[in-house]
Amino acid sequence: MKKLLVLSMVSLFFLVGCERESSINVTENNTMQGANLTLAKERLNALIKEGKLVPKFGSALGKTTQGSSNARVGVQSSIWSKTPDYSYYQSLVQRAINPGDYECGPTEIDGYIPPLIVGWTSSDFFYYNYFGDFAFLEAYFLDNTDGGDSFGTTGQFTNVTNRVFKDLKRFWNIPTDIQIADAHGTIYNNVPLVVAMVKEFFTYGGGPVPDDIALDLALTLQEVFGSPQFHYFNNPLLTFNAFASTADPAYGLPKKIVMGDGIQQAYADLGYSDVATQAILAHEYGHHVQFAQNVDFGNSPEGTRRTELMADALSAYFLTHKRGAALNWKRVQEFLGVFYSIGDCAFDNDGHHGTPNQRMKAAEFGYQLANQAQKQGQILTSEAFIALFDAELPVLIAPDAD
Known part of the structure; x- marks a missing residue:
C-alpha cells in the first residue's frame, strides 16, 4: 500500500522544481491580509466541511475537529502513519487535548501538553488536527538527501543527534544505509512548498486542487501556525x-528515522535533555535492527507489543553498554520511568506498545544484558539479542510484570 502513496510523490518533485514557472504569483498573493484572508479561511472551511477538499490518503493525525476541540470526525489513517511509533505519539497529543481519551495516566507528558494549547480557538484545533502533519510529510517523502539536517528549533539537538546516530551505526551489526531526517514546524512558512504539497496530497472534488485554493490554504496555514x-x-x-521507516528503492525513499523538534523539546523541558534524544533515537534505531533481521511486525496488539518491547530492550542495551552510549543506568532509568509512563492499556489496539511496567521490564532486561556482555568486552549481535529477548518475552509480559 505504501508504494501507491509513494508513486504519487514522483510528480511532487517536478512540481516543486517548476514552482517558479507556476501561474501562482506567491510574492503578490503573499500580501493578502485582513478581510481577504478571512474570506479565504471561510471558503476553505466550507470546502472541507462539504467534503470537497480532502486528503488523498487521510490525515496523518487520524482525526479532525469541526466546531470545537471535542467534536471530532474520523479521517482515514495515512498509509505512512502506520510506521512504528508515528500514530502512537500522535495519540498522546490527542488524549491530552481530549482528557476523556485516557487509557493510562495522567502522566508528565499529559501535563506538559495542555499549556501548549492555551488560547487555541476551535479554528486552531481544526487546522492543527486536519493539517498539522506537513512537517512529517516533508521529512518522510521529500527530505531524501543525506546530511545537512538541523535538529531542534535553533539546532540545539544537532550535535547530540548526529553523534548518537553515528554511534548506533557503529554499535549494531546491521547495514548502515539509514538516513536521519529532521521535522520542523517552520515548513508552514515556506508558501511555495506548502502549495506544492497541498496540490499533491489533497484532492478537490475528486480531482486536482486548483491553484487559487492551494494558495489560499498555504497562506492560511502560514497565518495560523505562525501565530503566537x-x-x-x-x-x-x-x-x-x-x-522509523523501511526503504522503498523503487521510488527513491531510503531507510529513514524522522526526529521531530517537538518530541525532543518536550523531554528537554521536563529536565531530561541529557538522555532524552539518545533514548528516543536508540529506540527508533532498534526498529531498524528489527527491519534488518526481518522481525515480523504483525498487525495485532500482541505483535506490536512484542516489537515495541524489543525496541525498548535494544535501546536500553545500547544506552548503558560501555561501548554504546555508556550512560548511567540510574539516570536512564529515571528518564525511562517518565518515557514509559506513556505506555498504554489499550490491549485490543493494534498500536499497543505495552504497559508502563512491561516497558520498564524490557529496558531492565536490556540493561542486564549490557552488564553481562560488557564484562566480556563484547557487543551481542542483533541476531543473538533478538533470540535472547524472544526467550524472555513470556516473563516480561507475565501478569506479575504489570
Whole structure:
C-alpha cells in the first residue's frame, strides 16, 4: 500500500522544481491580509466541511475537529502513519487535548501538553488536527538527501543527534544505509512548498486542487501556525513525533528515522535533555535492527507489543553498554520511568506498545544484558539479542510484570 502513496510523490518533485514557472504569483498573493484572508479561511472551511477538499490518503493525525476541540470526525489513517511509533505519539497529543481519551495516566507528558494549547480557538484545533502533519510529510517523502539536517528549533539537538546516530551505526551489526531526517514546524512558512504539497496530497472534488485554493490554504496555514498560539511555527505539538521507516528503492525513499523538534523539546523541558534524544533515537534505531533481521511486525496488539518491547530492550542495551552510549543506568532509568509512563492499556489496539511496567521490564532486561556482555568486552549481535529477548518475552509480559 505504501508504494501507491509513494508513486504519487514522483510528480511532487517536478512540481516543486517548476514552482517558479507556476501561474501562482506567491510574492503578490503573499500580501493578502485582513478581510481577504478571512474570506479565504471561510471558503476553505466550507470546502472541507462539504467534503470537497480532502486528503488523498487521510490525515496523518487520524482525526479532525469541526466546531470545537471535542467534536471530532474520523479521517482515514495515512498509509505512512502506520510506521512504528508515528500514530502512537500522535495519540498522546490527542488524549491530552481530549482528557476523556485516557487509557493510562495522567502522566508528565499529559501535563506538559495542555499549556501548549492555551488560547487555541476551535479554528486552531481544526487546522492543527486536519493539517498539522506537513512537517512529517516533508521529512518522510521529500527530505531524501543525506546530511545537512538541523535538529531542534535553533539546532540545539544537532550535535547530540548526529553523534548518537553515528554511534548506533557503529554499535549494531546491521547495514548502515539509514538516513536521519529532521521535522520542523517552520515548513508552514515556506508558501511555495506548502502549495506544492497541498496540490499533491489533497484532492478537490475528486480531482486536482486548483491553484487559487492551494494558495489560499498555504497562506492560511502560514497565518495560523505562525501565530503566537503556535509559538510562531515552533509549538512542539507541530513536531511531536519520531519514527522509523523501511526503504522503498523503487521510488527513491531510503531507510529513514524522522526526529521531530517537538518530541525532543518536550523531554528537554521536563529536565531530561541529557538522555532524552539518545533514548528516543536508540529506540527508533532498534526498529531498524528489527527491519534488518526481518522481525515480523504483525498487525495485532500482541505483535506490536512484542516489537515495541524489543525496541525498548535494544535501546536500553545500547544506552548503558560501555561501548554504546555508556550512560548511567540510574539516570536512564529515571528518564525511562517518565518515557514509559506513556505506555498504554489499550490491549485490543493494534498500536499497543505495552504497559508502563512491561516497558520498564524490557529496558531492565536490556540493561542486564549490557552488564553481562560488557564484562566480556563484547557487543551481542542483533541476531543473538533478538533470540535472547524472544526467550524472555513470556516473563516480561507475565501478569506479575504489570
